[in-house]
Amino acid sequence: MRILVTVKHTPDLQSQRSFTDGRVTRTAEDGTMNELDEYAVEAALQLVEAAGEGEVYALTVGGPDAVAAVRKALQLGVHHALHVSDEAVGGSDVFGTAKVIAAAVNKIHGEAPLDLVITGMAALDGLTSMLPTALAAELDWSQLTLASALSVADGEATIERHLADAHETVSAPLPAVVSVTDELNKPRFPNFKLIMAARKAPVTVWTLEDLGVNAADAGAGASRTTVVDASERPPRADRVKVTDTGDAGTQLADFLIEKGLA
Amino acid sequence: MTTVAVLIDHRDGAVTRPSLEALTLARSLGTPVAVWLGESPSADAAAQLGEYGATEVRVVDVADARLAASAAAALGAASDDADVIVVISTFVTKEIVTRLAMTTGAGVVVDAAGAEIVDGKVEALQTVFAATWNVRTRIDADKAIIGVRPNTTQATPADSAGAGTIIDVSVDLPETRERVVSVAPVEQSDGTPxxxxxxxxxxxxxxxxxxxxxxxxxxxxxxxxxxxxxxxxxxxxxxxxxxxxxxxxxxxxxxxxxxxxxxxxxxxxxxxxxxxxxxxxxxxxxxxxxxxxxxxxxxxxxxxxxxxxxxxxxxx
Missing domain, CATH: 3.40.50.1220 (TPP-binding domain)
Known part of the structure; x- marks a missing residue:
């Protein structure tokens, strides 16, 4: 079983998140591996452990600081770390990013076939959930998204997905791109031995040229959208906080009625 | 004139309120046409889409468009001439529009709270980082796709109704690698989702x-x-x-x-x-x-x- 997991370097949810020149501000201090990618790493490790053989690759795309994301994956136990680091990648939209990731996946797949690419359900900065679909289309692999259960047998992957209107079971032949939700598993914590090993573990760094991707096909220049304005929203004004001394329920009702909400 | 295709969400044959919101938004961007995937809508449903401005109701009678690639092909067939496509932003529609954008080169903004035309280009508004920031994004590509969140536009009927003419669109669905093995409908509690x-x-x-x-x-x-x-x-x-x-x-x-x-x-x-x-x-x-x-x-x-x-x- 050979699996590649994509991990994204995103600002910590608890940090002050912001935009700089139309892009999400990412710093080494506040950045981490996207929390939802932990479920993807866990899924990959469990599948390889259950199969009793195999390897897990973690791949990230981004500037020099993004290496923090694959270091975190190494701490969790993945075997190989890959980092596509190239100035030209900055400002890519989802389609440019998919192109770059697909090129990296194909490079590994060309060395020895991969069975799966596993991703988180969304990145907690952008939250669009579009990358897994774009990647599957770019690779022309099977697309199995939003898995809350995942099994692999007889050259096929099968997932369950919980949508607003239905619970579906979907199967598709390998290789497949699978995105997983936070319902799928309970991610492990890094252990001391792996944390120490992750510090010294080698990270393979590739540029777009190494992947044979034309710089004009990725990055801000290829993006189909441009952020023209980003501004912090003002905090809510005139907030009221009361401590219940016996009539707070009545006060709340009056507030709702005055606002035309009840 | 800008043609705006709106993917209509319907339940048990009835048009959902977010669809009417999406049509209302679409009217501010150009001339709306409704796209209806599934069995042909009732005369009442088509009339309602007309009231909210749809000049046409393009029906793609696909029995099963649960897979993103199938639904994208169906939506694409019915929105070939559209400059702008509006869908209601959900996990499912986000996958559909991603597929459609891969084949059409469209630029996409999902989870939008609104949109307007500025200097001939669509600009979409979003709130991000747990709604602490406002972001305005211009779609530079010739074709624009917007996923709009429910409850972000007040649905109002058009001043002059559209004809809501039903037009059948045929499509050859692509072969998909994926296979839906089973579907168990989620029991909906009474009232609005x-x-x-x-x-x-x-x-x-x-x-x-x-x-x-x-x-x-x-x-x-x-x-x-x-x-x-x-x-x-x-x-x-x-x-x-x-x-x-x-x-x-x-x-x-x-x-x-x-x-x-x-x-x-x-x-x-x-x-x-x-x-x-x-x-x-x-x-x-x-x-x-x-x-x-x-x-x-x-x-x-x-x-x-x-x-x-x-x-x-x-x-x-």
Whole structure:
């Protein structure tokens, strides 16, 4: 079983998140591996452990600081770390990013076939959930998204997905791109031995040229959208906080009625 | 003239309210045409789409378009001439438009709170980072796709109705690698689905698993019942009710958080709501940082009194 997991370097949810020149501000201090990618790493490790053989690759795309994301994956136990680091990648939209990731996946797949690419359900900065679909289309692999259960047998992957209107079971032949939700598993914590090993573990760094991707096909220049304005929203004004001394329920009702909400 | 194709969401043959909101938004961008996937709509449904401005109702009678690639092909066949495509932003439609954009070269903005045409280009508005930032994004590509969140546009009928003429569109669905093995419909509780509800009353750990009061208040306010991750993890209420970044994102006019501390994941799924009310025993609960009206107290004391007072004033 050979699996590649994509991990994204995103600002910590608890940090002050912001935009700089139309892009999400990412710093080494506040950045981490996207929390939802932990479920993807866990899924990959469990599948390889259950199969009793195999390897897990973690791949990230981004500037020099993004290496923090694959270091975190190494701490969790993945075997190989890959980092596509190239100035030209900055400002890519989802389609440019998919192109770059697909090129990296194909490079590994060309060395020895991969069975799966596993991703988180969304990145907690952008939250669009579009990358897994774009990647599957770019690779022309099977697309199995939003898995809350995942099994692999007889050259096929099968997932369950919980949508607003239905619970579906979907199967598709390998290789497949699978995105997983936070319902799928309970991610492990890094252990001391792996944390120490992750510090010294080698990270393979590739540029777009190494992947044979034309710089004009990725990055801000290829993006189909441009952020023209980003501004912090003002905090809510005139907030009221009361401590219940016996009539707070009545006060709340009056507030709702005055606002035309009840 | 800009042609704006709107992918209509329908349930049991009826047009959903977010679809009417999307048509209303589409009218501000150009001339709307409705795209209807599935069995042909009733005359009433088509007439209603016309009232909200649809000049045509393009019907693609696909029996099964559950897979993103199939639905994208169907939508693409019916929106070939459109400069702008508007869908209601859900996990499913986001996959459909991604597929469609891969084949058409369209630029996409999802989870939008609105859109307008500026200098001939579509600009979409979003709130991000748990609704703490506003972002305006221009779609540079020739074809623009916008996924719009429910409750972000007020649905209003058009001043002059569109004809709503039904036009059948045929499509050859692509071979897909994926196969839907089984589909179990989720039993919908009565009333409006969570994402579309104008009012959401949510209960968390503080309910101790008892949703009686939360449901009663939701009913009284014409809203839907939500929950925190804690409550769904405890098995007190099903996952479909979970409000948060990995559950349902809601933007109702009124959000009432009962016994919910307001972890960042929960806030990310509701912070863009109109008015936020919080009831919590803990005066330091982070939910109070974003509440327009906060009550430090027990929901078991506060909610019955609120219900009684509203009933009393309505009766008066």
């Amino acid at each position: 969570l994402a579309e509800a104008p009012v959401v009353v949510s209960g968390g750990r503080g309910t101790g698993g008892d949703y009686t009061l939360v449901s009663e208040l939701a009913d009284l306010l014409g809203g839907a019942v939500g929950a925190s991750r804690d409550a769904t993890d405890e098995g007190w209420i099903s996952h479909e009710h979970m409000v948060g970044q990995t559950g349902t994102t809601v933007t109702p006019a009124l959000y009432v958080a009962c016994g919910i501390s307001g972890a960042v994941h929960h806030r990310g799924g509701m912070q863009a709501s109109g008015t936020i009310v919080a009831i919590n025993m803990d005066p330091d609960a982070p939910i109070f940082e974003i509440a327009d009206f906060g009550v430090v107290g027990s929901l078991f004391d506060v909610i019955p009194q609120t219900i009684e007072r509203i009933k009393e004033r309505r009766g008066a």
